[in-house]
Amino acid sequence: MSEVLLKGKSKVVRQGVCDDSLVIEFLDCVTAFNGDKKAEFVGKGALCAAISGIIFRHLEKHGIKTHLIKDVSETSVSVKKADIIPVEVVVRNKSAGGFAKKYGVDEGSSLKNVVVEFSYKSDTLGDPLMNESQITALGLADQSELRDMADEALKINQLLVNFFASVGIELADFKLEFGRYQDEIILCDEISPDSCRLWDIATGERLDKDRFRRDLGDLLEGYAEVFNRLNSR
Ligand code: TMP
Numbered sequence: 106m107s108e109v110l111l112k113g114k115s116k117v118v119r120q121g122v123c124d125d126s127l128v129i130e131f132l133d134c135v136t137a138f139n140g141d142k143k144a145e146f147v148g149k150g151a152l153c154a155a156i157s158g159i160i161f162r163h164l165e166k167h168g169i170k171t172h173l174i175k176d177v178s179e180t181s182v183s184v185k186k187a188d189i190i191p192v193e194v195v196v197r198n199k200s201a202g203g204f205a206k207k208y209g210v211d212e213g214s215s216l217k218n219v220v221v222e223f224s225y226k227s228d229t230l231g232d233p234l235m236n237e238s239q240i241t242a243l244g245l246a247d248q249s250e251l252r253d254m255a256d257e258a259l260k261i262n263q264l265l266v267n268f269f270a271s272v273g274i275e276l277a278d279f280k281l282e283f284g285r286y287q288d289e290i291i292l293c294d295e296i297s298p299d300s301c302r303l304w305d306i307a308t309g310e311r312l313d314k315d316r317f318r319r320d321l322g323d324l325l326e327g328y329a330e331v332f333n334r335l336n337s338r
Pocket of ligand 1: 232301
């Protein structure tokens with residue numbers, strides 16, 4: 106296997122076969138609270154790889170440009186080597202998690218509009234929220250890139266709200282990362298129960314990483330439920 110370029114909390118990135126490709130391996134490791142809580146669940150990497158693959162292919166089919174090239178194994182995917190913009194984009198359809206806590210709004214409350222938030226992708230700083238002028242002041246991204254990312258995030262949200270609703274799941278919120286690739290901004294990283302809040306519409310059951318963050322139940326069972334529903338769609 107080629108050299109490891111980057112080891113993240115839940116993924117490893119290696120050089121791909123061509124110069125401008127990478128191989129991302131999804132690990133069984135799961136972390137929360139900026140890495141303070143950690144565990145391993147055998148099979149989690151494969152489930153996230155499979156779910157993220159289904160979602161990225163769905164988005165590609167509907168005109169969203171992504172880094173995806175092809176699956177290379179149960180846990181690895183070959184992707185375009187984009188220059189990752191160090192700004193995480195969170196989209197919220199319902200109050201939950203950090204939003205509920207910060208603004209004192211009950212989890213599950215409706216919002217009058219979809220929320221798009223930017224934060225600085227920095228583990229050492231704990232991914233702090235950032236407004237547009239702070240991002241441009243530090244040169245992390247420019248105005249037009251931020252506009253493209255926000256527009257793209259809202260398009261992705263609409264596609265995914267409908268996609269998950271078709272299998273009885275509410276997409277409460279999720280996090281995206283984008284990268285620069287050949288003069289374009291493309292969707293990178295992953296979209297999986299590690300990076301989304303997914304609520305069973307019928308029961309309200311959490312099917313995502315909150316099972317681990319909040320000790321709500323078996324993590325793999327929730328992720329497998331998401332996979333099975335999307336896969337049999
Ligand atoms: P938050 O409520 O903790 O801000 O998280 C919002 C959404 O973004 C939630 O679905 C989890 C996801 N997320 C990540 O994937 N990685 C992160 O580092 C953070 C802070 C959130």
